[in-house]
Amino acid sequence: MITFDHVSRRYRERLALDSVSWHMAEGECVVFVGPSGAGKTTLLRLITHELAPSSGTVTVGTFRGPRLPRAKRALLRRTLGIIYEDFRLLNDRTVFENVALAVRITGRFADTEVVPRALYALKEVGLQQKPAAYPSELSAGEKQRAAIARAIVNRPAVVLADEPTGALEPASAKEIIGLLRRVHDEGAALLVVTTRLDVGEALGGRILRLHDGRIVADGATVRSPYAPPALGVRPPAVAPDRGA
Amino acid sequence: MHLYYLREAWRSFRHHPGLAWTAMISLTATLLLCGIFLLLTHNAQSAVRFIGDRREMVVYLRDEIAPEQRDALIARLTELYGTATFVSREQAWEEFSQQVGDPQLLQAVDQNPLPASLRVRLRPELLNYPAMEQAAKQVSQFPEVEDVRYGGEWVRRLDELQATLARGSLAVGVTVALAILLVIYNTIRLTVMARRREVEIMIRLGASDRFIATPFALEALGQTLVSALAALGLLFTLQQFVVQQVVHVTFLPPAWIATFLGGAVLLAWAAAALALARTLRSAGP
Numbered sequence: 001m002i003t004f005d006h007v008s009r010r011y012r013e014r015l016a017l018d019s020v021s022w023h024m025a026e027g028e029c030v031v032f033v034g035p036s037g038a039g040k041t042t043l044l045r046l047i048t049h050e051l052a053p054s055s056g057t058v059t060v061g062t063f064r065g066p067r068l069p070r071a072k073r074a075l076l077r078r079t080l081g082i083i084y085e086d087f088r089l090l091n092d093r094t095v096f097e098n099v100a101l102a103v104r105i106t107g108r109f110a111d112t113e114v115v116p117r118a119l120y121a122l123k124e125v126g127l128q129q130k131p132a133a134y135p136s137e138l139s140a141g142e143k144q145r146a147a148i149a150r151a152i153v154n155r156p157a158v159v160l161a162d163e164p165t166g167a168l169e170p171a172s173a174k175e176i177i178g179l180l181r182r183v184h185d186e187g188a189a190l191l192v193v194t195t196r197l198d199v200g201e202a203l204g205g206r207i208l209r210l211h212d213g214r215i216v217a218d219g220a221t222v223r224s225p226y227a228p229p230a231l232g233v234r235p236p237a238v239a240p241d242r243g244a
Numbered sequence: 245m246h247l248y249y250l251r252e253a254w255r256s257f258r259h260h261p262g263l264a265w266t267a268m269i270s271l272t273a274t275l276l277l278c279g280i281f282l283l284l285t286h287n288a289q290s291a292v293r294f295i296g297d298r299r300e301m302v303v304y305l306r307d308e309i310a311p312e313q314r315d316a317l318i319a320r321l322t323e324l325y326g327t328a329t330f331v332s333r334e335q336a337w338e339e340f341s342q343q344v345g346d347p348q349l350l351q352a353v354d355q356n357p358l359p360a361s362l363r364v365r366l367r368p369e370l371l372n373y374p375a376m377e378q379a380a381k382q383v384s385q386f387p388e389v390e391d392v393r394y395g396g397e398w399v400r401r402l403d404e405l406q407a408t409l410a411r412g413s414l415a416v417g418v419t420v421a422l423a424i425l426l427v428i429y430n431t432i433r434l435t436v437m438a439r440r441r442e443v444e445i446m447i448r449l450g451a452s453d454r455f456i457a458t459p460f461a462l463e464a465l466g467q468t469l470v471s472a473l474a475a476l477g478l479l480f481t482l483q484q485f486v487v488q489q490v491v492h493v494t495f496l497p498p499a500w501i502a503t504f505l506g507g508a509v510l511l512a513w514a515a516a517a518l519a520l521a522r523t524l525r526s527a528g529p
Contacts, residue, residue, distance in 0.1 A: 092255075106450075
């Protein structure tokens with residue numbers, strides 16, 4: 001699903017990633033743990049083709065190559081669900097509109113397609129009561145839940161999360177970890193980068209330790225004792241559409 | 245075209261009214277300037293066309309030619325240059341008398357000195373100085389012809405006036421087109437910059453360039469159309485004022501109005517495409 005083959009990334013003199021090789025299988029949960037500056041965010045940006053590797057090859061599904069053209073980059077990103085530490089919600093749109101935007105980006109414009117999907121995603125993350133709220137009216141935990149709803153609304157095969165609990169207090173962080181576990185249990189591959197080992201352990205996936213741009217440890221898959229049960233509801237039976 | 249794009253364009257307009265109104269005021273002023281020049285050009289062209297339609301060549305005939313020779317000449321000139329009309333010596337005197345109007349002055353002339361002539365209303369393609377000069381030279385070679393007059397200097401000046409008007413229209417047209425391009429280009433760049441975070445997020449979510457650009461382009465087209473209509477409204481008010489206070493001028497004909505609106509929208513589209521192609525490339529990862 002995702003393969004790094006001797007990938008290096010250099011920012012002028014600084015080597016952010018140094019000949020990193022790893023593979024993530026379909027439906028797997030992988031957590032990269034490492035201190036700030038270890039190369040975690042660079043790794044995510046290489047997956048989304050925000051950056052091109054200085055050397056080596058990054059393969060994401062059927063997308064492979066040094067730097068994809070703009071149209072293909074957009075297509076690749078539509079197959080991924082991405083969650084950021086700072087949420088990156090559009091502040092002038094309601095929670096519902098933020099989630100619906102991700103559906104429209106895939107080329108679905110009819111309300112009959114957009115509305116049920118967006119409402120279902122909000123229900124999955126427990127924000128069904130707040131579709132009309134603006135991000136400024138939400139707590140940090142709720143914002144991250146809205147961002148997760150936006151990431152999963154198109155049922156991506158892979159969900160990427162960049163320090164998903166970084167801006168949250170412990171209780172909200174636990175909720176978000178629970179939500180991410182559910183997303184994974186629903187069948188999506190989950191790739192999380194974090195500075196916190198406890199987050200990696202709570203998620204219960206395969207933990208890779210990253211330090212100074214190198215993978216220094218590749219741990220076995222550990223099932224978290226905190227993993228919540230899967231959601232009792234199933235997603236709408238609509239096949240993902242990658243066109244827009 | 246999805247309704248979503250129109251809603252987004254309207255949302256953008258509402259969220260940045262200052263920028264939108266500044267652009268529309270600039271565009272209205274620019275287009276009004278263009279409209280004023282178009283109005284002047286249209287009225288000047290009408291006047292020149294009216295005067296130009298009256299341009300004719302006068303062929304003076306020798307006194308001794310027979311009516312058969314005269315009729316053959318009329319047929320030949322009509323075939324080659326345009327409709328030729330015979331004016332007898334008596335008709336010429338009558339016209340001259342009416343123009344002079346002073347009986348005492350006319351009585352001082354003891355006999356009619358005016359020759360018979362043919363007035364040739366030239367075909368449209370001959371209504372320019374080089375063609376008229378050439379035609380006059382050819383006609384003066386006919387043995388029945390005494391002299392040919394066509395007001396060469398006057399025709400040349402008329403042609404120069406028309407050429408100057410055409411050059412002026414082109415210069416103003418190009419200047420206004422550049423101004424529209426510049427205003428739209430910069431407005432879109434500023435709008436995209438003002439919404440840079442939103443654009444960046446959309447790019448990260450996988451939005452195509454078309455998805456992001458369409459609302460911006462629609463907003464620019466809408467602003468230009470409204471500005472062009474406002475400029476036409478102001479121009480009409482100005483024309484009415486001039487008609488009432490100064491001199492009669494006619495408003496732009498429908499074809500000119502359609503070209504004016506279509507041209508403005510087309511330019512806005514080109515400027516929007518240029519600006520968006522450039523700014524979106526630098527807006528996101």
